[in-house]
Amino acid sequence: MVSVGMVFRWISEVIFRSIFAGDDTPFKHSTLLINTPLVVTQILLASEGLTGVVVTMASLLAVHLMAGTSEALAYALIMTSLPAVWYFLTTLPFTTSLIASAVIALRVIAVGSALLTFIYFLNPLELSMLARKLGLRKASLYPAMTWKVTPHVMRDMKSAMLSAELKDEKLWKALAVTILAVNEYSSMYGEGTYARMQDFKPRYWYSGKAMRVFVLILAVDITALLLLYLG
């Protein structure tokens, strides 16, 4: 039988695998200066209808295949298919067309996957480095820490749920303790960084290969967008 705990663990697993799973790769060493216009272009493309959706999905697939992270894309598709189904069902009474609602759902999947891919390839150390360059010395640790703490908390929440389920305890009890745990985690991380926060000097490097690939895909997407606008 499917339990609430199982559903919760499954959802958190999908979120986890679509954003945080996988080690650092050269493809996570591109730059925001390329990746931000890329995600904006992909969102604009996806909102241009089915052709735009196809181009967006193809460019996402190309990036993930080259980076060897197709598993993350698969989980991004699973994750975005949940709101897509919702959009499909709720727009159907207004569009009265299966195809029109399906296109809306596909646009949701494309936009969602583009955003998740952007986050997946975002390197928090670049954000930390930029924050430091902007003079935000103390805040520069937060992007790096977020990418450590979030998956840590998610993994521990799963363990807490599992442990509670095996004890035959109500899920909300595990959730309540998890909230307490998260509160404690902030204090523990505060303790862990207390003596060395001022020593934090984010280091980052850029991967030429990753930047070339992202620039190429950006060029293709911009061209496709212009053609769609002109057409």
Next chain:
Amino acid sequence: MRVEVKDLNIVFEGVCILSNLNLTVGEGEAVLITGPSGSGKTTLLRAILGIVPNVIPGSVRGFIKPEPCMIRSKAYYVPQEPWFSVVTPYVWSEILSFTPSQLRLGDVEDMLSAWGMSGYAFRTTYTLSAGELQRLALMVARLSRKEVVLLDEPASHLDSRNAKKVVRMVNVLRNSGTAVIIVDHDVKAWAGLVDKAYVLRNGTLDEDITSYYKEFDRLISELSKPQVQGDAVLEVRVTKYRPPGSRKIVLEDVEFTVRRGEVALVKGPSGSGKTTLLRLLATSVKEPVSGVRTNVIGKLIYVPDNPLLYFTEPTAAKEVGEGGVEKLREFGIVGREFTPITRLSTGERRRVAVASALVRGASIIVMDEPTVGLDIISKVRVLKAIVKAAEEGMAFVIASHDPLVERIANKVVPIHG
């Protein structure tokens, strides 16, 4: 830097933790502080750095010289829970972001190799085991070139080979003029290296460490393996397991059976996949896991390595229920039964978690490092309770580095990673 603590008094919510405590640690000196779980060892380290009262509220009176804010800027602190000692997402970023800037990415791999973590530079830190996190934190501590290093149970999650490396590392630090304060239960591991050793009890430091330890050998000798074994209650077969997003197979061809009344010890170097195995085992009871087949007879309870994740009640008394209060007393949890779980020390939490697991009528209990952070007396209490429960028909699967756990284990399941 010389650190001096004079007449230090710390009170948490009306409870006196440290009372007129005095301590001096000179340059190039290593000092060991041991003592019962919950005696205030970690609190002392926190006070020296100013974590108490700046991060954790508490009333502090007395003198710490230089001022904690000054010590903080010249100190490196490795906290007891390894999960919180690493704060950036990748192994390379943790090393390069907190060490002198002349270090290059190419140097990282050499350093990792020296600590048995070859090929780890690009790993995400949340996927590291407690032992691997501990090694990473110590590596950064070593490279940070600080004048004072404070280590809270630095080898608690490490196998004996890596624990010896920690001792060697402290020796290098001491020889380079660093003042090192170590909090640990394992006095023997540090014998011959530290310049001074103290027992912290009743809020003050006592130099008479021998009297504190003289009973321990006798206590340890009382540990024995459970004698009665029944039918098989757990069958495990892991063909292949690869964590999400990773190309590396972590577990392969692991197969074992546990019978009623048996204690199975899952043993292997830190990072070999012991925690992963226990987690998979627990998960497979509730949902299918690819590459893992288990057959469980009866109820299985899982106590994770972080005991906080086990709890579903706010206090120890509620967690164990009416029938379990006696078990808490047996484990030395006296007068703390109604203290919120979040205010218990790690060692106390661990004991409460084990006590709770024992009173829930499970046929199998899966425990990850149940003795970490416990003093010898508490360890022996917990292990004796496990043996007693096993002799009453319970089965145990325990992942641990602790040689004392091996004393009570009927079988060892080796994990090589």
